[in-house]
Amino acid sequence: MGSSVIVVQYDPDWVRLFGKLQDFVLPVLSDLVLTIEHVGSTSVPGLAAKPIVDMDVVVSTQADVHTAIQRLATLGYVHEGDLGTSGREAFIPPDNVPWHHLYVCTVETAEYKRHILFRDYLRSHPEDSKMYGFLKLELAQRFHNDRAAYTNAKSEFVNEILKRTGWK
Template sequence: MIEIVAYDRRWPSVFASLRDGLVGPLAGLVDRIEHVGSTAVPGLAARDVIDLTAVVDTLGHLPAVIGRLAPLGYSHEGDLGVTGRHAFTTPAGAPAHHLYVCTADNLDFAQMLAFRDYLRTHPDTARAYAELKYFLASRFRDDRAGYTAAKSAFITRIVATAAKITDS
């Protein structure tokens, strides 16, 4: 079920705790771990799920990453349809989160960062996005694919706007 909740001030600290628990096990393989998705935008309503992306130099590190994450309870799920981005299950008992691994030059990752950063600096756009998410969550309550697809035009427009600003 799709449920959008008001911004929770604990989300940054939940992200930090999850990141900190991964830094040691992934040392030498991961360059950085980014807080992405709506929970990474202060004040933005979101699903109560933290999205993290671990950035590697090369996907050649992926087998080692998979091996180091397994004892922590993560299982590799493949790319789930997003080329070059690998998803992992959430360990039992952990806060709700999605962990992904990709390279810094992954286009989807770059767009995700552009979208996040634009929303962080444009509160009116973030509010409009929250309103859209509430509306779509009620319309697509049990249809995650439909919910995600319905947000795509808004996201694409904002990513394009962010790219124009960067190119200026």
């Protein structure tokens, strides 16, 4: 079953929250990081989303990934492993910051490239973004208590958008 699915209308505070979270992790990662990207639906202006900020911390090498894991632990992040997505390391945030999803990966990681392609496409195609938002709101009602079914039901739309970006 999984936890309930809640999708809400876009909130401009998500951008500010991303900035605060970025500022929180940057002091321990600044010499490693190539970029920290706000990804996922909260990063697309106007898009309905689950109210959880997603951030990709991007580094150069796998050795940098391991260093980042150790340094994030000093802030209270708990490393969860790749959660089934190769090349992307996931973390549980510390109790003293708002809940969010933080991932560390290298710039060559397929999941990172997919995140950026999808985000940038939706940012530059407001009609498709609006359709995606309507779909997510409808699916969140239909699959309120089944996160896996919700995710599976959006995959056709997501894959169609990725195809338009040239993603293989």
